[in-house]
Amino acid sequence: MPFCQNCGAFPEPGAPACPRCGKSMATAPQPYQLPHPIYPGQPGAPGEPTGSLGWTQPGLNTCAMLGFVMSWLPIPFAGLVLSILGLIQCGQTGQRGRGFAIAGIILRVAGTVLIIVGIALLAYFAVDSGGHFPEWDWDDGFAFTLLGLR
Secondary structure (H helix, E strand, O other): OOOOOOOOOOOOOOHHHHHOOOOOOOOOOOOOOOOOOOOOOOOOOOOOOOOOOOEEOOOHHHHHHHHHHHHOOOOOOHHHHHHHHHHHHHHHHOOOHHHHHHHHHHHHHHHHHHHHHHHHHHHHHHHHOOOOOOHOOOOOOOOHHHOOOO
């Protein structure tokens, strides 16, 4: 609805001049109109179908997915590096796959910790036994008896 910039009156729509002050309404600027917000579900909203062009949502990040898959493999740092790169790229580009990247990082770090703990336990028990494994002691002759050499 137009209003007079001079006196603030609201004349009838289409009136050539303000009835109160007589100033011409043709040159009066119109009030600022707020843009209509776009709600999810409306055409043109982010992530909504845009007609024949398909979805506007970005795709799945390849580094994040490969990092997750490679974190299950015994390749030491490939899964970790790819997962970290995927996480960084998902933050920069807005692509999907952030969960895969985080899961890949957690799996690879947990796997590396388990391998280190396993090696440490193996070394501890090997040193603790003093290098003596009775079932494989060649000095008592048991192995020679099993092999039929005695």
